Amino acid sequence: MKQKKRTTIYDIAEKLxxxxxxxxxxxxxxxxxxxxxxxxxLAVADELNYKxxxxxxxxxxxxxxxxxxxxxxxxxxxxxxxxxxxxxAAHQKGYNLIICQSNESHDKxxxxxxxxxxxxxxxxxxxVSAEGDDYSHLQNVINNGIQLIQFDRVTDxxxxxxxxxxxxxxxxxxxxxLIDQGYKRIALLEGPQNLDIFRQRKTGYLKxxxxxxxxxxxxxxxxxxxxxxxxxKATRKLLGLPNPPDAIFASTSDFSALGVLEVASVMGIKVxxxxxxxxxxxxxxxxxxxxxxxxxxxxxxxxxxxVANLYFKEGSSGKxxxxxxKPRLIVRASTKRKG
Amino acid sequence: MKQKKRTTIYDIAEKLxxxxxxxxxxxxxxxxxxxxxxxxxLAVADELNYKxxxxxxxxxxxxxxxxxxxxxxxxxxxxxxxxxxxxxAAHQKGYNLIICQSNESHDKxxxxxxxxxxxxxxxxxxxVSAEGDDYSHLQNVINNGIQLIQFDRVTDxxxxxxxxxxxxxxxxxxxxxLIDQGYKRIALLEGPQNLDIFRQRKTGYLKxxxxxxxxxxxxxxxxxxxxxxxxxKATRKLLGLPNPPDAIFASTSDFSALGVLEVASVMGIKVxxxxxxxxxxxxxxxxxxxxxxxxxxxxxxxxxxxVANLYFKEGSSGKxxxxxxKPRLIVRASTKRKG
DNA sequence: TTTTATTTTGCAATCGATTGCAACCAATTA
DNA sequence: TAATTGGTTGCAATCGATTGCAAAATAAAA
Numbered sequence: 024m025k026q027k028k029r030t031t032i033y034d035i036a037e038k039l040x041x042x043x044x045x046x047x048x049x050x051x052x053x054x055x056x057x058x059x060x061x062x063x064x065l066a067v068a069d070e071l072n073y074k075x076x077x078x079x080x081x082x083x084x085x086x087x088x089x090x091x092x093x094x095x096x097x098x099x100x101x102x103x104x105x106x107x108x109x110x111x112a113a114h115q116k117g118y119n120l121i122i123c124q125s126n127e128s129h130d131k132x133x134x135x136x137x138x139x140x141x142x143x144x145x146x147x148x149x150x151v152s153a154e155g156d157d158y159s160h161l162q163n164v165i166n167n168g169i170q171l172i173q174f175d176r177v178t179d180x181x182x183x184x185x186x187x188x189x190x191x192x193x194x195x196x197x198x199x200x201l202i203d204q205g206y207k208r209i210a211l212l213e214g215p216q217n218l219d220i221f222r223q224r225k226t227g228y229l230k231x232x233x234x235x236x237x238x239x240x241x242x243x244x245x246x247x248x249x250x251x252x253x254x255x256k257a258t259r260k261l262l263g264l265p266n267p268p269d270a271i272f273a274s275t276s277d278f279s280a281l282g283v284l285e286v287a288s289v290m291g292i293k294v295x296x297x298x299x300x301x302x303x304x305x306x307x308x309x310x311x312x313x314x315x316x317x318x319x320x321x322x323x324x325x326x327x328x329x330v331a332n333l334y335f336k337e338g339s340s341g342k343x344x345x346x347x348x349k350p351r352l353i354v355r356a357s358t359k360r361k362g
Numbered sequence: 363m364k365q366k367k368r369t370t371i372y373d374i375a376e377k378l379x380x381x382x383x384x385x386x387x388x389x390x391x392x393x394x395x396x397x398x399x400x401x402x403x404l405a406v407a408d409e410l411n412y413k414x415x416x417x418x419x420x421x422x423x424x425x426x427x428x429x430x431x432x433x434x435x436x437x438x439x440x441x442x443x444x445x446x447x448x449x450x451a452a453h454q455k456g457y458n459l460i461i462c463q464s465n466e467s468h469d470k471x472x473x474x475x476x477x478x479x480x481x482x483x484x485x486x487x488x489x490v491s492a493e494g495d496d497y498s499h500l501q502n503v504i505n506n507g508i509q510l511i512q513f514d515r516v517t518d519x520x521x522x523x524x525x526x527x528x529x530x531x532x533x534x535x536x537x538x539x540l541i542d543q544g545y546k547r548i549a550l551l552e553g554p555q556n557l558d559i560f561r562q563r564k565t566g567y568l569k570x571x572x573x574x575x576x577x578x579x580x581x582x583x584x585x586x587x588x589x590x591x592x593x594x595k596a597t598r599k600l601l602g603l604p605n606p607p608d609a610i611f612a613s614t615s616d617f618s619a620l621g622v623l624e625v626a627s628v629m630g631i632k633v634x635x636x637x638x639x640x641x642x643x644x645x646x647x648x649x650x651x652x653x654x655x656x657x658x659x660x661x662x663x664x665x666x667x668x669v670a671n672l673y674f675k676e677g678s679s680g681k682x683x684x685x686x687x688k689p690r691l692i693v694r695a696s697t698k699r700k701g
Numbered sequence: 702t703t704t705t706a707t708t709t710t711g712c713a714a715t716c717g718a719t720t721g722c723a724a725c726c727a728a729t730t731a
Numbered sequence: 732t733a734a735t736t737g738g739t740t741g742c743a744a745t746c747g748a749t750t751g752c753a754a755a756a757t758a759a760a761a
Contacts, residue, residue, distance in 0.1 A: 076482060370718085383741065389718095392720090703761080711752105
C-alpha cells in the first residue's frame with residue numbers, strides 16, 4: 024500500500040475529467056464552485072487519500088503559515104513553557120512551528136535565524152542568547168519582510184514587537200519584601216548586563232534599596248552568577264566576607280538560588296532566619312526544596328500565547344509595540360521570618 | 363530598506379546576463395559550472411542579499427529536509443530533552459524541526475500527524491499519547507511514504523523504527539535494589555497499561571519479585587497513578603492499609619514519587635527507614651528533595667540524538683528496527699537504608 | 702425566443718529552484 | 732584543417748497548487 028507518488032489535484036482532476044483548477048477551488052473552499060462537483064471532488068480526494076502539498080501551496084501563495092522560534096535552550100523550563108504556549112495558540116490558527124536552539128551561542132543564533140529566513144517563515148520569535156551584542160541578523164529578518172517578535176530577553180537595538188515581563192517592578196517588590204522581613208544586607212546575584220532583563224532586575228534591586236534608604240554595598244553585588252554552580256561559588260564568597268549579607272536575591276535564576284541554598288545548608292547557616300533567599304523564574308523545584316524558595320513567576324505559558332496572539336493581531340501593522348506581562352512574586356519559606 | 367519582493371535566482375541571472383540555471387548551479391555547488399562565473403554569482407547573491415527559497419527548492423526536489431515531531435507535551439522535561447537532542451543532531455545535517463504537541467489527546471495527535479503529512483516532512487518522530495488505541499493515523503504516515511520513528515511510548519501495532527529504553531530490565535533492577543535494601547512489601551504505582559512502557563515496568567516489577575521469591579500482593583498494585591496528585595492519593599490509600607507497604611516503586615514518574623514523598627512526610631513516616639521510594643525519569647528535582655529520590659535516568663538527550671541518527675542512517679531501508687537504550691538506576695537517599 | 706445576468710468551468714501563467722538534454726565554445730588530437 | 736573531446740552554458744520542462752481572465756453553461760429577465 025506504500026505509494027511512491029502522492030496523489031495530486033491533477034490525479035483527482037483526471038479521474039473526474041475536470042480541470043485541476045476546479046479541484047483546487049473545491050478543496051480550498053474558495054472561488055466559485057458548484058456544490059455538486061465540490062462533493063464529487065471531496066469524495067475522490069478522500070478515496071485517493073489526497074494530502075495537499077503545503078510546499079506548493081505556500082510557494083504559490085507566498086506565505087508559509089509557519090512561525091520560527093529561536094531560543095537559547097529548548098529544554099529549559101521557561102522556554103519550553105513559552106513554546107508550549109505559542110504552539111497552542113498557533114495551532115488553533117493553523118500555523119506550524121519550526122524550532123531552533125542557539126545554545127547561548129551568538130553564531131548558532133545567526134545560523135538559526137538564517138535558516139528560518141530561508142524557510143520563508145512568516146514570523147520569527149526570538150529570545151536572544153546571552154552572548155554577543157551585534158544584532159544585524161535581527162535587522163536582516165526585518166529587511167526580508169519577516170515579522171520579528173522578541174520576548175523576555177530582548178534588545179533595544181532593533182525595533183520590533185516585544186513581549187516582556189515587568190521585571191524591574193517585580194524585582195523591586197521582591198527586594199522590598201526582603202526588607203519588610205527585616206533583612207538589611209541584601210546581596211544581588213546579577214546576570215549578563217548586556218541583556219535588558221538582567222539590567223532591569225538590578226535596577227529594581229537598586230530602587231528598592233533607595234526607597235527604603237538602605238545603602239548600596241558594592242561587595243554584595245556579584246556578576247554573572249546564573250547557574251547553580253556559579254550561584255554556589257558566589258555564595259561561598261559572600262558568606263565568607265567579614266560582614267556577610269543576611270539575604271541573597273538570586274536575580275539570575277532559581278538554579279542560582281538553589282546553589283545558594285545548598286551552600287547555606289552545608290555551612291550550617293539557617294534559612295530563612297539567618298539568610299533569606301529569593302530566586303527568579305518559579306521553576307518547579309522551588310516549591311519542594313526545604314525550605315521552599317521564594318521566587319518570581321513569569322507566567323511563561325501565558326507569555327507564549329501572548330506572543331502568538333500579538334503576531335496574529337499586529338502582524339501586518341509593522342509598528343513596534345511592547346506588551347508587558349506583570350510577573351508575580353511568590354513568597355515561600357526561604358524568606359519568611361516574620362509572622 | 364524593507365523589500366517587498368525577495369531576490370530570486372532570476373534577479374541574479376538578469377544582473378549577470380546569464381541563465382537562471384547557471385545561477386542555480388553556482389549556488390548549489392552542483393553540476394558543472396565555471397569557477398569564475400560561480401564567483402561572480404556568489405558575489406552578486408551576497409550583494410543582493412539573496413536567500414534561497416527553500417519552499418521552491420524542496421518542492422522541486424520532492425523533499426523537505428524537515429523532521430516532524432509529535433509529543434504529548436513540549437514542556438515536560440523528558441520530552442524537551444529528547445527534542446533538544448534531536449535538534450542538535452538534525453541541525454548538523456541541515457534539517458529543521460516542526461514540533462507539535464498532542465496534549466495527551468488522541469484527536470489532537472491525529473491532527474498533528476496530518477499536519478505533518480501535509481507539510482511533506484521527510485520523517486515523523488512520535489511518542490504516542492496515553493489516550494486511544496487506534497493507530498491508523500500512524501499507518502497512514504507510512505502509506506504516505508514518510509519515515510516514521512517512534513520513541514519511548516511506542517506501540518507494537520505499527521511496524522516502524524523505534525528507540526526505546528530497556529524499561530523492563532531497569533525496573534527489575536530497581537525493585538531488586540529495593541529488595542536488597544531489605545524492603546519486603548513493595549507497592550507498585552503503574553501507568554496506563556495500553557502503553558508498552560508501562561506494561562514493561564510492571565513486568566520488571568513482577569520478575570524481580572519472582573526472582574527473589576516474594577509474593578505478588580494485589581492490593582499493593584495501584585493503577586494510573588502518574589501525576590503528583592494521583593501518586594499522593596494512591597499513597598494515602600496504601601499507607602492506610604492494615605498491612606501497608608514498606609516501599610513504593612512509582613514506576614509512572616518522578617512526579618508521582620514526589621506525591622508519595624509528600625504524603626509520607628505529612629504522615630510522619632520516615633523515608634527511607636520506614637518507607638523506601640523509587641521514582642522514574644530522573645527529573646531535576648529528584649536530586650534536591652529531602653531525602654533525595656532514587657530514580658531512573660532515561661538518557662533523554664542521548665535518546666533524541668539516537669532518534670535523529672537512526673533516521674539519517676536507516677532512513678531509506680524501510681526495515682523496522684528497534685534501538686534500545688539502557689537506562690540507569692540512580693540510587694539516592696530515599697531507598698538507602700543499608701550501608 | 703432572445704437578451705442579459707450569473708454561476709461554473711477551463712486555460713494558462715505563476716510562485717522559485719532544479720535538472721536532463723542539447724547547444725556551444727575552446728582545446729586537444731588526428 | 733577537420734574531427735574529437737570535455738567543460739560550460741542555456742532552454743525548457745518540472746515540482747503541485749493557485750488565480751486572473753475568458754469561455755461556456757445555466758438561469759433569469761425581457
